[in-house]
Amino acid sequence: MIHANVSVEVDQSAAKNIFQDAVFIEELRTQMFKFAKLQVRDNQLAEDAVQEAMFSAYQNIERFARQAAFKTWVFSILKNKIIDLLRKEKRHTSASQLEDGPNLSGEALLEHLFEENGHWQKDERPKKWDQPDHGVENEHFWRIFDACLDALPAKYGRLFMMREFLEMDTPEICHNEEVSVSSLNVTLYRARLRLRECLEDHWFQKEKS
Template identity: 55%
Template sequence: MTTVEPTSSTTAAAALLDPEFLKSLRSQMLSFARLQLNDDQQAEDAVQEALAGALKNAASFNRQAALKTWVFSILKNKITDSLRSKYREQEHMLAEADACKNGEELDDQLFNQTGHWHAEERPVEWNAPTRLVHERQFWAVFDACLNHLPAKQARVFMMREFLELTSEEICDAASLTVSNLHVLLYRARVQLRECLENNWFTGPMGASS
């Protein structure tokens, strides 16, 4: 189903009150919020607040942006606020021992004793990665790989790459040191890269791409 994008503040408010448009938009917002917050209730709250904020500020909707993009930018801010308060309630999000164990296993799996790639783990060239945005199956694999990341790594990775927070903002929100953050992001990227390579670029799904 293709949703018609409104082009002015009047139609923006009307669209947000249209049950069919609202139902479709709300469902997409919820799936984003759940992935990031990992808490159904908090996701519901963030989406409700974002929609209420969008309706309240419909007059400031800039017709140069798609309505959905504009509403999602409000949702991103709500999610960021939720994450900040969530992490402040916890003393520290890193269980150091677990993180260390996970890192050593990953290192041993990828690198030999001199720190160079094991032959079978050496990254291969990815074929035409820019064409993949139009591949439905690629996004299914990408989603699965993202959801397969350990929770803490996934959360900081999404804060960095999806919410586009700076390192300082993430460290502040998640009570992390910069070096801890870099380690978590490194592990997330290494595992996401590995998962995509094994399941798309050199796997049966990507053999034809």
């Protein structure tokens, strides 16, 4: 503990570096904006949420010496801001009012994937996903992940992101979105079916071909 003061000083200068690293901050800001936009679907609201999260983070900057820790933390602030926004805009667009959307959804999706007798259609059977050597291609993977999320019908995407990104629990989502528990579970199932198929078609199988 003798070195406590010294290490605090070191941390502070390191912390300042976080905001001096323009490339890091710009990338982080872009990433945060994309994340917020996907969920609130409004440029201005998303932009505001990112600004506010950055500002709160900046006020406590001395606690973060490492960029990675800072990034995790600023994202957790952003998630809470998004949850607040979604609660507030409840009256305007709850998932119960959103359409299932175009493309295959609902029953049509199930018919496409499964035979009448309830077994997988031959071509649609899940294949083994190799853990690809992501490495340099990581960024490419996340672009595909984004595209697959974007391709989900609005209602699926919204409920999926509430559950998986914002980690909201079932009673809260159901209350906020005015959907029943069973309807939430079915929608999440369909969202995962779609997402799974999209990732398999555009990433996991593509690597092999």
